[in-house]
Amino acid sequence: xxxxxxxxxxxxxxxxxxxxxxxxxxxxxxxxxxxxxxxxxxxxxxxxxxxxxxxxxxxxxxxxxxxxxxxxxxxxxxxxxxxxxxxxxxxxxxxxxxxxxxxxxxxxxxxxxxxxxxxxxxxxxxxxxxxxxxxxxxxxxxxxxxxxxxxxxxxxxxxxxxxxxxxxxxxxxxxxxxxxxxxxxxxxxxxxxxxxxxxxxxxxxxxxxxxxxxxxxxxxxxxxxxxxxxxxxxxxxxxxxxxxxxxxxxxxxxxxxxxxxxxxxxxxxxxxxxxxxxxxxxxxxxxxxxxxxxxxxxxxxxxxxxxxxxxxxxxxxxxxxxxxxxxxxxxxxxxxxxxxxxxxxxxxxxxxxxxxxxxxxxxxxxxxxxxxxxxxxxx
Amino acid sequence: xxxxxxxxxxxxxxxxxxxxxxxxxxxxxxxxxxxxxxxxxxxxxxxxxxxxxxxxxxxxxxxxxxxxxxxxxxxxxxxxxxxxxxxxxxxxxxxxxxxxxxxxxxxxxxxxxxxxxxxxxxxxxxxxxxxxxxxxxxxxxxxxxxxxxxxxxxxxxxxxxxxxxxxxxxxxxxxxxxxxxxxxxxxxxxxxxxxxxxxxxxxxxxxxxxxxxxxxxxxxxxxxxxxxxxxxxxxxxxxxxxxxxxxxxxxxxxxxxxxxxxxxxxxxxxxxxxxxxxxxxxxxxxxxxxxxxxxxxxxxxxxxxxxxxxxxxxxxxxxxxxxxxxxxxxxxxxxxxxxxxxxxxxxxxxxxxxxxxxxxxxxxxxxxxxxxxxxxxxxxxxxxxxxxxxxxxxxxxxxxxxxxxxxxxxxxxxxxxxxxxxxxxxxxxxxxxxxxxxxxxxxxxxxxxxxxxxxxxxxxxxxxxxxxxxxxxxxxxxxxxxxxxxxxxxxxxxxxxxxxxxxxxxxxxxxxxxxxxxxxxxxxxxxxxxxxxxxxxxxxxxxxxxxxxxxxxxxxxxxxxxxxxxxxxxxxxxxxxxx
Numbered sequence: 001x002x003x004x005x006x007x008x009x010x011x012x013x014x015x016x017x018x019x020x021x022x023x024x025x026x027x028x029x030x031x032x033x034x035x036x037x038x039x040x041x042x043x044x045x046x047x048x049x050x051x052x053x054x055x056x057x058x059x060x061x062x063x064x065x066x067x068x069x070x071x072x073x074x075x076x077x078x079x080x081x082x083x084x085x086x087x088x089x090x091x092x093x094x095x096x097x098x099x100x101x102x103x104x105x106x107x108x109x110x111x112x113x114x115x116x117x118x119x120x121x122x123x124x125x126x127x128x129x130x131x132x133x134x135x136x137x138x139x140x141x142x143x144x145x146x147x148x149x150x151x152x153x154x155x156x157x158x159x160x161x162x163x164x165x166x167x168x169x170x171x172x173x174x175x176x177x178x179x180x181x182x183x184x185x186x187x188x189x190x191x192x193x194x195x196x197x198x199x200x201x202x203x204x205x206x207x208x209x210x211x212x213x214x215x216x217x218x219x220x221x222x223x224x225x226x227x228x229x230x231x232x233x234x235x236x237x238x239x240x241x242x243x244x245x246x247x248x249x250x251x252x253x254x255x256x257x258x259x260x261x262x263x264x265x266x267x268x269x270x271x272x273x274x275x276x277x278x279x280x281x282x283x284x285x286x287x288x289x290x291x292x293x294x295x296x297x298x299x300x301x302x303x304x305x306x307x308x309x310x311x312x313x314x315x316x317x318x319x320x321x322x323x324x325x326x327x328x329x330x331x332x333x334x335x336x337x338x339x340x341x342x343x344x345x346x347x348x349x350x351x352x353x354x355x356x357x358x359x360x361x362x363x364x365x366x367x368x369x370x371x372x373x374x375x376x377x378x379x
Numbered sequence: 380x381x382x383x384x385x386x387x388x389x390x391x392x393x394x395x396x397x398x399x400x401x402x403x404x405x406x407x408x409x410x411x412x413x414x415x416x417x418x419x420x421x422x423x424x425x426x427x428x429x430x431x432x433x434x435x436x437x438x439x440x441x442x443x444x445x446x447x448x449x450x451x452x453x454x455x456x457x458x459x460x461x462x463x464x465x466x467x468x469x470x471x472x473x474x475x476x477x478x479x480x481x482x483x484x485x486x487x488x489x490x491x492x493x494x495x496x497x498x499x500x501x502x503x504x505x506x507x508x509x510x511x512x513x514x515x516x517x518x519x520x521x522x523x524x525x526x527x528x529x530x531x532x533x534x535x536x537x538x539x540x541x542x543x544x545x546x547x548x549x550x551x552x553x554x555x556x557x558x559x560x561x562x563x564x565x566x567x568x569x570x571x572x573x574x575x576x577x578x579x580x581x582x583x584x585x586x587x588x589x590x591x592x593x594x595x596x597x598x599x600x601x602x603x604x605x606x607x608x609x610x611x612x613x614x615x616x617x618x619x620x621x622x623x624x625x626x627x628x629x630x631x632x633x634x635x636x637x638x639x640x641x642x643x644x645x646x647x648x649x650x651x652x653x654x655x656x657x658x659x660x661x662x663x664x665x666x667x668x669x670x671x672x673x674x675x676x677x678x679x680x681x682x683x684x685x686x687x688x689x690x691x692x693x694x695x696x697x698x699x700x701x702x703x704x705x706x707x708x709x710x711x712x713x714x715x716x717x718x719x720x721x722x723x724x725x726x727x728x729x730x731x732x733x734x735x736x737x738x739x740x741x742x743x744x745x746x747x748x749x750x751x752x753x754x755x756x757x758x759x760x761x762x763x764x765x766x767x768x769x770x771x772x773x774x775x776x777x778x779x780x781x782x783x784x785x786x787x788x789x790x791x792x793x794x795x796x797x798x799x800x801x802x803x804x805x806x807x808x809x810x811x812x813x814x815x816x817x818x819x820x821x822x823x824x825x826x827x828x829x830x831x832x833x834x835x836x837x838x839x840x841x842x843x844x845x846x847x848x849x850x851x852x853x854x855x856x857x858x859x860x861x862x863x864x865x866x867x868x869x870x871x872x873x874x875x876x877x878x879x880x881x882x883x884x885x886x887x888x889x890x891x892x893x894x895x896x897x898x899x900x901x902x903x904x905x906x907x908x909x910x911x912x913x914x915x916x917x918x919x920x921x922x923x924x925x926x927x928x929x930x931x932x933x934x935x936x937x938x939x940x941x942x943x944x945x946x947x948x949x950x951x952x953x954x955x956x957x958x
């Protein structure tokens with residue numbers, strides 16, 4: 001085959017160009033740390049890399065979200081504990097009731113106990129109105145209205161539950177009056193208000209934080225604990241499942257009556273009735289008997305609260321486990337992404353040196369090509 | 380037979396002349412070593428004898444010596460078979476190269492390797508929705524504002540993508556018609572080439588009739604043919620015109636007088652020398668799927684511009700280039716067939732409207748590539764189908780429309796109204812999609828109706844992760860919106876992954892075409908090397924030729940000196956005995 005100068009130079013140019021291109025690519029690989037410069041270099045790696053990137057971003061979102069939720073759950077747990085402490089600490093409601101039953105005979109002391117119990121009711125309400133970042137942790141869907149307020153009337157304490165339901169433009173106020181019924185006190189709620197109460201207790205705040213599946217919302221973790229749910233120990237799932245149960249409303253009332261705030265309210269009213277009405281010799285014994293009943297029920301209320309906050313503790317732990325799993329997942333995804341699209345620095349550097357040698361050799365060949373021809377030897 | 384006294388001088392003189400000419404040609408070859416399209420030349424010579432070979436062999440003398448060398452003609456060294464191969468390969472390379480230009484343009488927004496593109500924007504929307512499923516954030520205007528910003532970013536990117544596709548389509552069309560560019564479009568270039576070939580045909584033939592070989596003009600024509608083959612599929616043939624093809628007007632009866640000089644009795648004396656004509660035909664596919672050929676340049680027939688055809692383009696309607704039509708005006712038909720000689724060829728119009736999706740054989744030059752990108756939407760079954768601009772536009776439209784529809788249905792159902800505008804109907808959705816005016820005004824908002832305030836965003840978040848495949852799925856989203864969403868089909872992808880899918884389809888096509896282009900260019904270089912090895916100038920060879928011709932020239936000069944000495948002996952030193 002004849003060797004012509006045009007083809008020699010053309011092939012040389014093409015070779016030098018290719019080697020230079022390879023050198024540039026390997027240098028880019030080192031400087032960027034990326035295995036490929038464009039999607040068309042490795043379409044499948046690009047496709048998989050982007051999918052991994054999508055999952056990674058999702059994992060990061062969930063990881064950042066989980067911190068907020070954990071804190072809120074923790075606040076709920078603290079709220080429940082704080083109510084329990086109002087009942088059972090050394091200066092708590094139980095001790096005060098006990099004190100009123102056994103150690104106090106003077107009206108002045110009973111008055112002090114009664115006022116202390118009144119204060120305890122308010123403390124419970126304050127605990128139910130606790131906020132985390134301007135968000136009422138026991139408010140469910142309503143983020144801007146303090147859910148509970150307490151007012152003392154001549155007929156007894158009136159607990160008002162304020163809640164703006166989704167889709168409503170104004171909040172709804174539900175009045176729970178602790179009224180005397182025979183020898184005892186019970187909450188009185190209108191039928192329409194009870195329906196609203198049930199609706200409020202059904203609210204759920206399920207969030208996809210990497211636990212459960214978004215395709216079945218019921219499997220996601222519920223981050224709500226409504227104040228009414230906390231007091232009664234009735235979960236939102238139970239409220240939803242018993243929504244059409246005709247006995248449910250009555251059960252709610254019963255549980256409210258035996259809730260922490262209901263029992264402290266009752267104890268307060270028993271003492272108040274004793275102090276404010278003409279009395280006979282056995283009235284003190286009757287009051288003690290009633291207070292004894294309250295005291296017994298308070299242990300049940302403590303257990304209810306204990307169940308709620310241990311449930312919240314479990315949720316918190318679950319979130320911690322999920323966060324840890326998300327972190328591991330993020331690490332794995334980073335590794336997978338790097339395996340697919342990241343350049344091995346050692347390999348890239350070796351490749352660059354090889355290409356550099358090849359490029360220098362090609363240039364050297366060029367200088368040889370240009371200098372030699374038969375004409376150099378013709379005289 | 381008596382030898383002439385000065386015959387030797389003539390022999391030496393012819394040798395001097397021939398070698399001088401050879402040195403001239405060597406010089407010409409060296410001078411044009413790097414001239415594009417130059418074919419190396421050589422002097423064709425023959426041993427000179429004033430009697431023809433027949434009479435020579437009939438001579439009784441057995442010691443007849445020739446009278447030197449005759450310079451027959453200067454010829455080119457060229458292999459027509461390699462020309463055919465080269466032009467075939469030029470068509471393929473031109474096709475792949477033009478297609479790659481289009482793919483590279485599309486990569487500017489489809490390749491999201493180094494840009495935060497549409498796929499990332501979907502991820503961002505999903506991330507914000509995930510955050511908003513947290514009840515503490517759903518009411519926070521900051522998060523809704525973030526969602527609006529992110530959806531706006533997404534819709535802007537979709538708008539940009541659609542606008543860019545339109546721009547690329549426009550560029551593609553202008554690469555064909557040349558409007559708005561400083562350079563000629565392919566159509567003008569092809570027409571110029573056809574015109575130049577037509578004119579060169581006349582000039583070359585005229586020169587050759589007058590004995591001028593016109594080698595440089597033939598080189599020029601060959602370069603034009605090579606260039607033309609990168610645009611359209613052509614075949615080049617050489618033939619004798621109808622007065623010299625040896626056939627009567629019926630195209631069948633042999634007429635000896637057209638090819639040979641005849642004596643008065645009709646016997647052949649010798650072959651007539653008559654230059655060849657050159658014909659350029661274009662191969663195309665007819666509506667019925669069969670192939671046909673159209674003559675674009677026909678030798679030197681007719682007068683003026685009658686020996687070449689013309690190409691025109693039309694049919695663009697606004698942003699829609701799918702109706703682009705190419706019309707070839709062929710020139711005179713093959714004069715070999717007397718029945719049709721002189722009759723102008725029928726116009727051939729190639730366009731999608733005529734259901735001709737494959738006007739040329741596969742991979743036939745850059746014009747075919749441009750048309751494929753403008754015509755084809757990737758829906759035609761077959762390996763040769765090209766995913767043109769309309770494919771990517773349709774895919775973006777489908778993505779934009781589905782996203783907008785799903786978000787609006789969910790949000791409206793939760794009392795928030797339509798958040799996204801411009802997604803109905805699907806065609807044009809990517810170009811027109813945006814944040815709704817109501818959302819900007821505040822009359823639309825993230826819907827919070829339902830049992831829980833986050834129900835709406837939860838469904839939207841679920842939608843962002845749902846793989847739509849045209850049928851209902853066992854999920855809460857489809858339980859609630861079975862009727863509304865059952866027919867939505869993103870080939871089993873989520874919104875983000877569908878964008879990833881579109882990008883990867885493009886990357887795959889670009890990757891495959893890059894390989895095809897690389898292969899075609901490598902083969903083309905191989906053929907070019909072969910062609911160069913035949914027709915190119917070798918410096919070493921020319922140097923050795925130069926030495927050889929110089930030596931021959933020296934030898935001829937020496938012969939003349941020797942003859943002179945012989946004559947000196949004969950004239951001055953013969954017959955004077957004892958002088």
